[in-house]
Amino acid sequence: MRIAVVGAGPAGVRAVEVLMAAGHRPVWIDEAPEGGGRIYQRPPAPLQRNARTLYGFEAKRATALHAAFDALKARADWRPETLAWHIRPGAKRLHTLHRGTQAVVEYDAALLCTGAMDRVLPVPGWTLPGVTTLGGAQIALKAQGCGIGRRVVFLGSGPLLWLVAYQYAKAGAEVAAVLDTTPFATKAAAAPGLLRGGATFAKGLFYVGWLRAHRVPVAEGVTPLAIEGGAEGVAGLRWRDASGREHAVACDAVGMGWGLRPEAQLADLAGIPFRFDALQHNWVPVRDAAGRTPVAGHYLAGDGAGIGGAEVAELAGARAALALLQDAGQAVEATTVARLDAALARQQRFRAALDRAFPFPAHLAAALPDEAILCRCEGLRAGELRAAARADNAAGPAPEMNRAKAFSRTGMGRCQGRVCGAAAAEILAAELGQPVEAIGRLRGQPPVKPLPIAAPRPAPEAVP
Amino acid sequence: MRLHRLRDADRPRIALTLDGRTIEAQQGDTLLTALLAADAGHLRRSEFGDGERAGFCLMGACQDCWVAVEGLGRVRACATPAEAGMAVKRG
Numbered sequence: 001m002r003i004a005v006v007g008a009g010p011a012g013v014r015a016v017e018v019l020m021a022a023g024h025r026p027v028w029i030d031e032a033p034e035g036g037g038r039i040y041q042r043p044p045a046p047l048q049r050n051a052r053t054l055y056g057f058e059a060k061r062a063t064a065l066h067a068a069f070d071a072l073k074a075r076a077d078w079r080p081e082t083l084a085w086h087i088r089p090g091a092k093r094l095h096t097l098h099r100g101t102q103a104v105v106e107y108d109a110a111l112l113c114t115g116a117m118d119r120v121l122p123v124p125g126w127t128l129p130g131v132t133t134l135g136g137a138q139i140a141l142k143a144q145g146c147g148i149g150r151r152v153v154f155l156g157s158g159p160l161l162w163l164v165a166y167q168y169a170k171a172g173a174e175v176a177a178v179l180d181t182t183p184f185a186t187k188a189a190a191a192p193g194l195l196r197g198g199a200t201f202a203k204g205l206f207y208v209g210w211l212r213a214h215r216v217p218v219a220e221g222v223t224p225l226a227i228e229g230g231a232e233g234v235a236g237l238r239w240r241d242a243s244g245r246e247h248a249v250a251c252d253a254v255g256m257g258w259g260l261r262p263e264a265q266l267a268d269l270a271g272i273p274f275r276f277d278a279l280q281h282n283w284v285p286v287r288d289a290a291g292r293t294p295v296a297g298h299y300l301a302g303d304g305a306g307i308g309g310a311e312v313a314e315l316a317g318a319r320a321a322l323a324l325l326q327d328a329g330q331a332v333e334a335t336t337v338a339r340l341d342a343a344l345a346r347q348q349r350f351r352a353a354l355d356r357a358f359p360f361p362a363h364l365a366a367a368l369p370d371e372a373i374l375c376r377c378e379g380l381r382a383g384e385l386r387a388a389a390r391a392d393n394a395a396g397p398a399p400e401m402n403r404a405k406a407f408s409r410t411g412m413g414r415c416q417g418r419v420c421g422a423a424a425a426e427i428l429a430a431e432l433g434q435p436v437e438a439i440g441r442l443r444g445q446p447p448v449k450p451l452p453i454a455a456p457r458p459a460p461e462a463v464p
Numbered sequence: 465m466r467l468h469r470l471r472d473a474d475r476p477r478i479a480l481t482l483d484g485r486t487i488e489a490q491q492g493d494t495l496l497t498a499l500l501a502a503d504a505g506h507l508r509r510s511e512f513g514d515g516e517r518a519g520f521c522l523m524g525a526c527q528d529c530w531v532a533v534e535g536l537g538r539v540r541a542c543a544t545p546a547e548a549g550m551a552v553k554r555g
């Protein structure tokens with residue numbers, strides 16, 4: 001059986017481990033030069049790789065995952081620096097690009113472990129040099145030993161906000177402020193459920209406590225107003241506190257993010273249906289608890305199948321690989337399956353509490369001023385999307401996301417709406433007076449990321 | 465913007481050029497790091513007239529860090545290792 005696995009993060013590594021133990025040799029594709037995924041990304045060789053420094057409390061898990069990856073890559077058909085830019089579920093083909101060279105991977109079963117990226121809310125001034133995602137700020141530090149500035153504000157909500165602020169402070173950067181848009185009361189209400197998270201919850205409390213103890217200014221329930229600066233980049237950030245008072249903080253960089261959203265473009269192209277997960281406030285591909293999808297022969301695991309975090313990704317990767325083997329008629333150990341299922345169910349309950357503690361602040365997206373840039377790729381402003389939605393728009397009103405895209409070019413840019421999609425949906429929904437799930441989602445298009453102009457495309461083939 | 469080297473900043477130096485000007489970087493830098501830890505300030509100018517850009521996601525997803533490298537064409541600065549002698553133009 002020909003198996004293709006996309007992604008070598010926690011989910012992909014544990015999936016390939018199971019497949020290889022069962023005697024298969026999958027084609028294993030990742031755009032990155034090495035395995036580890038986002039959380040356990042390794043710096044390039046000339047940089048030091050001290051796991052304790054790089055991954056903190058996660059050092060043990062990181063080391064274990066890297067060891068597993070190193071052992072597997074030698075025996076799998078490992079294809080680093082390779083983008084899977086299209087998938088054809090009928091023909092069962094993946095189209096890949098490696099350093100300008102195209103290839104086609106034919107498979108009988110495909111397992112997509114494509115991970116996630118930061119979910120962001122545009123803030124006036126967010127295109128200034130010096131503004132990055134929270135994850136981006138972390139990558140600069142983890143993979144390059146750099147801070148995104150000397151005096152950094154972290155803005156957003158969710159576990160990554162406090163973690164990245166802590167990592168920066170520990171590394172010797174000045175953290176000018178941590179501004180959490182979630183009110184304290186929302187988090188407090190979710191605390192009983194969060195206790196289920198055990199060590200994960202304790203780590204979160206530790207970061208918050210450490211930052212407060214080190215006199216890093218923190219505020220909760222904030223409203224960001226604008227990031228200010230000029231050609232030189234960021235100079236400061238204006239925000240409003242929970243009681244309505246305005247503040248300004250001087251800084252030369254801002255890291256911002258509001259949780260994660262699945263990187264699910266390949267799942268979309270594979271024809272897997274999506275559903276709106278109200279708790280995560282994300283569109284997620286449909287799959288069962290084991291990672292099977294309604295499209296036979298196609299499996300999903302990890303954050304790309306719905307945000308669950310790194311621990312879940314490891315469990316889900318192994319579980320989806322076992323599902324694939326079961327469906328192929330191979331014997332699998334029932335005790336292993338039962339253990340994974342129980343662990344995944346436990347994690348699911350903790351995750352639900354996390355999502356309740358850090359809800360996506362849809363109201364902030366919907367309130368983005370008309371003149372603020374919404375789509376970075378196309379330089380499009382929030383007011384232009386609102387105008388496209390209205391009934392008096394010359395082309396007719398845009399009642400859903402893909403029509404709005406056609407009218408306003410929102411999400412048509414080179415990132416395919418990865419960055420602006422979440423906020424654009426809220427703006428459109430608010431303008432139309434509809435719940436956000438009613439206005440649909442931006443569809444994935446091949447190539448899932450822009451190809452170099454020089455790369456020749458294969459002749460189109462009929463989709464059976 | 466200027467990236468601030470916080471650790472591991474003693475790697476062997478390499479030299480590249482940005483729009484003809486020499487930039488000193490370190491082995492293991494991505495192009496984004498090489499340029500923004502030096503004094504490049506930004507990587508490109510928005511084609512829609514809304515100012516300078518210097519990347520956003522640093523993970524190869526947003527495409528806001530495009531620069532042109534002689535011999536390679538258009539690349540994402542955050543996902544391209546910097547190499548000695550590279551001739552880079554702002555995107």
Ligand SMILES: Cc1cc2nc3c(=O)[nH]c(=O)nc-3n(C[C@H](O)[C@H](O)[C@H](O)COP(=O)(O)OP(=O)(O)OC[C@H]3O[C@@H](n4cnc5c(N)ncnc54)[C@H](O)[C@@H]3O)c2cc1C
Pocket residue numbers: 006007008009010011012029030031032036037038039040082083084085113114115116117118134135136138139160163260263266301302303304308309310311313448523
């Ligand atoms: C920037 C960032 C930083 C994070 N930091 C932390 C943290 O510090 N702590 C924490 O607990 N969680 C963190 N998270 C969340 C954590 O990374 C995930 O929960 C976890 O990594 C999920 O594992 P995964 O295997 O599902 O996906 P990932 O680890 O994201 O791995 C997915 C892999 O698939 C590859 N890929 C995706 N699409 C394609 C394609 N089309 N072609 C080829 N390859 C592809 C990617 O290159 C990547 O290596 C972070 C997330 C992000 C986005």
Ligand code: FES
Pocket residue numbers: 518519520521522523524525526527528529540541542543
């Ligand atoms: S910074 Fe987003 S792709 Fe490079």
